[in-house]
Amino acid sequence: xxxxxPCARVTFTSRQIKTQMQAHRGLSTPKVSTVLSxxxxxxGLRGFWSGCQPNVARCFIGNACEIGCYDEAKTRxxxxxxxxxxxxxxxxxxIAGTVSAIFSTPVDVVKTRLMAQAGGVPxxxxxxxxxxxxxxxxxxxxxxxxxxxxxxxxxxxxxNAEARxxxxxxxxxxxxxxxxxxxxxxxxxxxxxREPSRSQSPHxxxxxxxxxxxxxxxxSRGFGVRTHEGVRIPLESDLVFLPKTQAxxxxxxxxxxxSARQGLLPRPMQSFNVAFSPAIAPARxxxxxxxxxxxxxxxxxHVSPGRTVFASHLPVRSRRKxxxxxxxxxxxxxxxxxxxxxxxxxxxxxxxxxxxxxxxSDEDQGAERPYFQPGARFGIINQNGFAExxxxxxxxxxxxxxxxxxxxxxxxxxxxxxxxxxxxxSRVDRAxxxxxxxxxxxxxxERRLRQHLRTAARVILQxxxxxxPATSSAALPPALxxxxxxxxxxxxxxxxxxxxxxPxxxxxxARAPSMALxxxxxxxxARAPSMALxxxxxxxxxxxxxxxxxxxEAADEDGWQMVDTxxxxxxxxxxxxGGAASEGTAAxxxxxxxxxxxxxxxxxxxxxxxxxxxxxxxxxxxxxxAVQRAVAGVPVCELPPTANPxxxxxxxxxxxxxxxxxxxVRSPAEAxxxxxxxxxxxxxxxxxxxxxxxxxxxxxxxxxAPNGEAGALITAAEALVAAARLxxxxxxxxTAKAEAPRRRLQMCEVK
Amino acid sequence: MASGEADKVSTSAMQRFxxxxxGAGVAEMLTLPIDAAKVRLQLQCSGASQPIRYTGLFQAxxxxxxxxxxxxxxxxxxxxxxxxxxxxxxSFVLYEPVRNAIAGDVPREEIPFIKRVLAxxxxxxxxxxxxxxxxxxxxxxxxxxxxxxxxxLIEE
Numbered sequence: 001x002x003x004x005x006p007c008a009r010v011t012f013t014s015r016q017i018k019t020q021m022q023a024h025r026g027l028s029t030p031k032v033s034t035v036l037s038x039x040x041x042x043x044g045l046r047g048f049w050s051g052c053q054p055n056v057a058r059c060f061i062g063n064a065c066e067i068g069c070y071d072e073a074k075t076r077x078x079x080x081x082x083x084x085x086x087x088x089x090x091x092x093x094x095i096a097g098t099v100s101a102i103f104s105t106p107v108d109v110v111k112t113r114l115m116a117q118a119g120g121v122p123x124x125x126x127x128x129x130x131x132x133x134x135x136x137x138x139x140x141x142x143x144x145x146x147x148x149x150x151x152x153x154x155x156x157x158x159x160n161a162e163a164r165x166x167x168x169x170x171x172x173x174x175x176x177x178x179x180x181x182x183x184x185x186x187x188x189x190x191x192x193x194r195e196p197s198r199s200q201s202p203h204x205x206x207x208x209x210x211x212x213x214x215x216x217x218x219x220s221r222g223f224g225v226r227t228h229e230g231v232r233i234p235l236e237s238d239l240v241f242l243p244k245t246q247a248x249x250x251x252x253x254x255x256x257x258x259s260a261r262q263g264l265l266p267r268p269m270q271s272f273n274v275a276f277s278p279a280i281a282p283a284r285x286x287x288x289x290x291x292x293x294x295x296x297x298x299x300x301x302h303v304s305p306g307r308t309v310f311a312s313h314l315p316v317r318s319r320r321k322x323x324x325x326x327x328x329x330x331x332x333x334x335x336x337x338x339x340x341x342x343x344x345x346x347x348x349x350x351x352x353x354x355x356x357x358x359x360x361s362d363e364d365q366g367a368e369r370p371y372f373q374p375g376a377r378f379g380i381i382n383q384n385g386f387a388e389x390x391x392x393x394x395x396x397x398x399x400x401x402x403x404x405x406x407x408x409x410x411x412x413x414x415x416x417x418x419x420x421x422x423x424x425x426s427r428v429d430r431a432x433x434x435x436x437x438x439x440x441x442x443x444x445x446e447r448r449l450r451q452h453l454r455t456a457a458r459v460i461l462q463x464x465x466x467x468x469p470a471t472s473s474a475a476l477p478p479a480l481x482x483x484x485x486x487x488x489x490x491x492x493x494x495x496x497x498x499x500x501x502x503p504x505x506x507x508x509x510a511r512a513p514s515m516a517l518x519x520x521x522x523x524x525x526a527r528a529p530s531m532a533l534x535x536x537x538x539x540x541x542x543x544x545x546x547x548x549x550x551x552x553e554a555a556d557e558d559g560w561q562m563v564d565t566x567x568x569x570x571x572x573x574x575x576x577x578g579g580a581a582s583e584g585t586a587a588x589x590x591x592x593x594x595x596x597x598x599x600x601x602x603x604x605x606x607x608x609x610x611x612x613x614x615x616x617x618x619x620x621x622x623x624x625x626a627v628q629r630a631v632a633g634v635p636v637c638e639l640p641p642t643a644n645p646x647x648x649x650x651x652x653x654x655x656x657x658x659x660x661x662x663x664x665v666r667s668p669a670e671a672x673x674x675x676x677x678x679x680x681x682x683x684x685x686x687x688x689x690x691x692x693x694x695x696x697x698x699x700x701x702x703x704x705a706p707n708g709e710a711g712a713l714i715t716a717a718e719a720l721v722a723a724a725r726l727x728x729x730x731x732x733x734x735t736a737k738a739e740a741p742r743r744r745l746q747m748c749e750v751k
Numbered sequence: 752m753a754s755g756e757a758d759k760v761s762t763s764a765m766q767r768f769x770x771x772x773x774g775a776g777v778a779e780m781l782t783l784p785i786d787a788a789k790v791r792l793q794l795q796c797s798g799a800s801q802p803i804r805y806t807g808l809f810q811a812x813x814x815x816x817x818x819x820x821x822x823x824x825x826x827x828x829x830x831x832x833x834x835x836x837x838x839x840x841x842s843f844v845l846y847e848p849v850r851n852a853i854a855g856d857v858p859r860e861e862i863p864f865i866k867r868v869l870a871x872x873x874x875x876x877x878x879x880x881x882x883x884x885x886x887x888x889x890x891x892x893x894x895x896x897x898x899x900x901x902x903x904l905i906e907e
Contacts, residue, residue, distance in 0.1 A: 049883050052880065064868040065868075067871030068871055071864070071867060154808045161782045
């Protein structure tokens with residue numbers, strides 16, 4: 001009985017044939033037990049592996065074609081423009097099934113015949129084959145080559161169906177999300193992490209829950225990623241929407257991006273867990289209003305707990321209107337359904353996940369980690385500030401009179417690095433920055449920014465009495481960037497940018513009909529004073545104290561007068577600036593020696609009193625700038641004790657810089673101010689640009705080393721201010737060159 | 752961490768098997784008539800003395816339905832279902848380890864075409880080696896000719 005060919009081993013007697021046929025005769029299918037016993041009695045256990053060779057070949061070919069061709073076909077279809085949806089998948093699986101049928105049908109025919117033979121069922125032509133090779137040889141010889149493709153059409157149909165079932169399984173993952181375990185790291189992490197957090201109470205999934213990190217307690221506290229603000233986005237969320245333009249981060253750690261496709265976890269459609277960026281969250285607030293992260297992070301207003309989580313950021317301005325129109329995002333998501341929501345998210349947002357070593361983590365900081373890990377953070381920079389800087393640069397470029405461009409710009413390596421950094425940070429066209437770099441070196445701009453920050457902090461501190469002047473002067477390197485103007489040597493050494501932004505005390509301004517610079521305070525900026533505004537306001541007043549004589553005060557008052565009326569009008573602020581000052585700007589930027597310990601708080605207070613008197617006469621301004629508040633004598637209070645060192649640092653910086661008491665709101669006016677200025681004392685996270693400025697100021701004071709969040713914020717603030725100041729400086733310089741010094745100068749409008 | 756990985760692998764393999772089995776079962780039930788027609792088409796010898804009974808897919812299905820009743824199209828679905836579920840589930844389960852063994856620890860998107868083809872084929876071959884008995888039972892159990900024809904064969 002033994003035969004080397006397994007198919008030939010199966011011999012069958014006429015009795016078996018008869019049995020088989022009798023089973024067929026009764027129009028009933030042979031029972032499984034009958035078939036089993038027949039095969040076993042015929043060829044023993046080996047009978048069950050009859051036809052194994054062609055079957056293996058068939059399955060190998062079929063499977064290989066289906067799997068391999070499916071991926072290949074899908075890639076090509078998508079490359080050819082077919083949408084990556086059901087159409088693409090079905091097209092690809094159809095192609096795969098057809099190819100697979102082409103290659104596997106001959107083997108399939110052979111297999112079928114051999115197997116039928118093994119079971120004792122004769123083929124109709126009563127042809128018996130000795131084995132695979134024999135079948136392959138004799139079938140074409142007897143019945144023609146086409147016989148190898150018998151049943152090609154049904155075979156194709158079946159392969160198609162198989163391929164589609166296969167791909168449907170891959171696509172839908174319906175039974176128990178099994179297909180998540182692809183090698184995508186996100187999916188892996190989600191798969192692994194999904195389990196423990198499921199058992200948690202819904203409240204544990206809410207944002208704003210800061211969780212202490214220890215590796216042992218990881219299971220108990222669930223998983224998620226924490227955003228910059230400590231908002232935790234749980235991994236139950238399948239979609240994490242972050243504003244597209246906010247995705248750049250400047251952490252010193254590694255940078256990870258998820259494309260929209262990678263980031264979207266495939267789940268059964270219509271049942272998303274959505275983590276929305278706050279870009280979508282502040283839908284119920286009035287447009288243009290900054291909502292502090294602490295307030296908008298209350299999720300109950302928007303969603304059922306555990307379903308939707310907000311990170312905290314403002315929308316990109318261009319998207320803002322649309323985002324606010326589609327106010328109720330959960331309902332919107334429900335209405336849109338899965339596909340539209342995904343597309344919408346892909347169009348408007350993308351994800352960036354920053355693999356950051358957790359501060360408390362005991363792991364090696366340089367070790368490679370999966371993307372979604374507890375403690376991983378989203379590094380987001382408030383794009384609002386960048387938008388301002390961009391707008392400023394854009395406006396400045398358009399307002400600059402056309403002139404011949406230089407054919408080549410010599411850029412030093414340091415400048416090039418700065419350009420790169422700024423480009424990355426602010427997403428400004430590199431050419432624009434290079435164009436600016438020809439006028440002012442970016443390094444110089446950065447240096448001046450740091451000086452500005454220092455000066456601002458010093459002035460605020462001194463004027464508000466937070467620090468004794470001697471101490472602050474000793475502590476702060478008071479290098480103040482100034483403009484040495486030959487025409488006005490006694491002029492306040494105000495930087496041009498600050499002169500534009502804030503009131504400039506200048507004898508020339510007091511004397512002469514001046515060049516008025518309508519500046520940056522738009523109503524939006526009045527509601528949320530930009531960092532650049534406050535920063536620029538502050539140092540512009542310092543020189544007035546430092547160097548001026550009695551005429552300075554008048555000029556100071558003039559400046560404040562302008563500010564006050566403008567503030568009442570609510571539209572824009574005008575600054576009086578002498579023509580001599582503009583000439584000095586054109587002449588070049590040089591530093592004067594630092595003026596140490598010469599500030600006069602008493603005179604400052606006198607000026608503040610004058611301001612107060614004037615504001616009492618007029619209608620009350622809708623808000624006071626931070627500097628005004630500081631000037632008006634709002635005391636800086638002691639810091640409340642805070643456990644978090646970073647928080648404490650931020651509080652300190654904010655309180656010093658803005659002259660605010662941290663932790664309490666003392667009056668309705670102040671509450672309004674806190675609201676409007678987005679310097680909310682209740683803000684626990686340093687996300688706003690104001691806080692960034694505060695952090696920057698603190699860092700500039702040398703109180704902390706720029707690292708981690710503070711470092712990122714400082715970098716952001718620096719980039720913002722540097723970009724804005726660059727634009728301003730360049731515009732002023734160009735205009736002063738091109739135009740007469742006493743003409744009115746329309747300048748950039750931020751916002 | 753290690754135990755977590757092990758948990759993940761075991762559960763996902765089991766779930767994959769189940770998922771693939773369900774999917775394949777549904778697909779098999781839908782395509783069983785096609786399969787019946789296919790088997791008959793493949794088994795009939797052209798060029799022999801017998802007249803051609805089945806010429807095409809739909810003609811074959813129609814003829815089977817007319818001769819043997821519509822139930823004949825689904826006759827023997829139990830072994831077919833058994834075969835399909837076991838084979839597909841097994842190849843599903845095997846595909847990933849085989850792919851990882853062939854391609855190494857490379858992200859899924861970067862596996863070259865040929866390696867993917869190899870992996871798919873190997874997984875299919877391995878699983879059918881294991882599940883060949885079900886295939887045998889299924890093929891034999893599927894009626895290959897109408898009973899009248901079979902009885903006439905017997906009488907000879």
